Amino acid sequence: MRNGERILIVGAGLSGAVIGRALAQEGWRVEIVDARAHVAGNCHTERDAATSVMVHVYGPHIFHTDDAEIWAYVNGFATFLPYKNRVKTTSGGQVYSLPVNLHTINQFFGKCFRPDEARAFVDGLADRTIADPRTFEEQALRFVGRDLYEAFFKGYTQKQWGCDPAELPASILKRLPVRFNYEDNYFFHRYQGMPEHGYTAMVERILDHPNIRVTLETRFRREETDGFAHIFHSGPLDGYFDYELGRLGYRTLDFERFTHDGDYQGCAVMNYGDASVPYTRITEHKHFSPWETHEGSVCYREFPRACEPGDIPYYPVRLVKEKAQLADYARRAEREKGVTFVGRLGTYRYLDMDVTIREALDTARLFMERRAAGAAMPAFIKSPL
Numbered sequence: 316m317r318n319g320e321r322i323l324i325v326g327a328g329l330s331g332a333v334i335g336r337a338l339a340q341e342g343w344r345v346e347i348v349d350a351r352a353h354v355a356g357n358c359h360t361e362r363d364a365a366t367s368v369m370v371h372v373y374g375p376h377i378f379h380t381d382d383a384e385i386w387a388y389v390n391g392f393a394t395f396l397p398y399k400n401r402v403k404t405t406s407g408g409q410v411y412s413l414p415v416n417l418h419t420i421n422q423f424f425g426k427c428f429r430p431d432e433a434r435a436f437v438d439g440l441a442d443r444t445i446a447d448p449r450t451f452e453e454q455a456l457r458f459v460g461r462d463l464y465e466a467f468f469k470g471y472t473q474k475q476w477g478c479d480p481a482e483l484p485a486s487i488l489k490r491l492p493v494r495f496n497y498e499d500n501y502f503f504h505r506y507q508g509m510p511e512h513g514y515t516a517m518v519e520r521i522l523d524h525p526n527i528r529v530t531l532e533t534r535f536r537r538e539e540t541d542g543f544a545h546i547f548h549s550g551p552l553d554g555y556f557d558y559e560l561g562r563l564g565y566r567t568l569d570f571e572r573f574t575h576d577g578d579y580q581g582c583a584v585m586n587y588g589d590a591s592v593p594y595t596r597i598t599e600h601k602h603f604s605p606w607e608t609h610e611g612s613v614c615y616r617e618f619p620r621a622c623e624p625g626d627i628p629y630y631p632v633r634l635v636k637e638k639a640q641l642a643d644y645a646r647r648a649e650r651e652k653g654v655t656f657v658g659r660l661g662t663y664r665y666l667d668m669d670v671t672i673r674e675a676l677d678t679a680r681l682f683m684e685r686r687a688a689g690a691a692m693p694a695f696i697k698s699p700l
């Protein structure tokens with residue numbers, strides 16, 4: 316047990332809360348600061364005052380994992396109720412099922428294919444002249460051919476990343492993005508669910524420990540770090556260094572909120588595949604809590620764009636230019652003493668919640684092992700590159 320030694324954690328999102336809890340339980344005094352007025356970071360949920368709908372304030376969050384330890388961990392702090400993510404898309408004036416599956420293919424081509432017939436049909440559409448796909452577009456054309464690509468991938472990707480899919484690397488589309496059955500559950504993971512009272516209530520419980528003190532609406536300042544045995548930084552990596560090597564590129568999201576009496580779209584997430592529609596999707600939040608009943612409804616139209624100073628960074632861009640810059644920041648971070656960079660912003664990676672919690676628990680374990688052995692803690696527990 317470590318009585319008296321203080322740890323500073325920047326950010327009260329899942330990374331900060333999980334590391335803080337693990338260290339607090341071992342007797343460390345944990346101080347957490349967050350610039351925002353609430354805990355839970357980007358997973359923050361709050362009830363809308365007028366409709367009492369639970370709103371996913373920074374965009375929809377569905378918990379899914381294959382990691383039994385992480386599933387047990389989150390269930391220790393919240394009751395998870397069953398939730399399956401079933402996404403629809405509006406394209407060319409029709410509504411289809413996503414991910415592209417047998418229903419989507421049959422509807423799109425006006426067919427009644429069985430799985431093998433659909434597979435052979437799509438195989439016939441695929442552009443096999445592309446032997447070595449270098450771009451997202453070439454990869455998609457090689458997998459599914461032009462019609463499916465243009466209806467379900469091109470416009471959405473263009474809006475999401477703000478550039479032509481012919482300029483994005485093929486690696487973004489790793490496997491065949493089509494299912495030859497009627498499975499429309501978006502995720503394959505063994506465990507899926509939604510916390511009954513939202514993610515913020517869960518994070519508040521993780522933080523509820525006598526050795527943890529959380530200070531909100533407080534921005535971390537590098538000059539005020541004296542007296543801490545170690546710092547875990549879950550804020551932006553480039554922000555820690557005052558952007559001295561430039562800004563790492565992110566996509567941000569603008570949410571246009573609107574309300575509706577009754578049921579607006581009949582599902583939680585409706586994508587819009589056409590490039591002519593300026594938003595990528597509409598989220599109707601009450602459908603994330605199917606065990607609740609609400610007359611009113613709260614919806615978000617989602618508009619991605621390039622992140623500017625002052626915007627919330629959402630998705631790391633991680634193309635060639637950003638990776639080179641990231642390598643410079645990683646080298647800079649490795650020279651910094653007493654700081655470990657964690658989480659989606661600290662390591663400039665897209666991380667699902669379960670991966671975030673897994674890495675946070677591993678970080679706390681490694682820290683305690685290293686301290687016990689008198690060894691230094693690395694800047695990253697996993698290379699961000």
Ligand SMILES: Cc1cc2nc3c(=O)[nH]c(=O)nc-3n(C[C@H](O)[C@H](O)[C@H](O)COP(=O)(O)OP(=O)(O)OC[C@H]3O[C@@H](n4cnc5c(N)ncnc54)[C@H](O)[C@@H]3O)c2cc1C
Binds near residue numbers: 356533
């Ligand atoms: C649109 C969107 C949808 C997503 N949907 C899913 C999903 O469906 N399922 C899933 O598993 N994952 C999803 N994720 C991923 C999920 O949001 C992350 O796994 C999670 O937020 C990571 O937690 P974190 O603590 O690392 O970062 P964050 O949640 O970003 O927390 C970092 C905290 O640090 C604070 N901070 C930053 N800089 C400073 C500073 N200088 N001083 C003080 N405080 C600071 C911030 O205010 C923030 O509260 C989604 C992500 C996005 C962007």
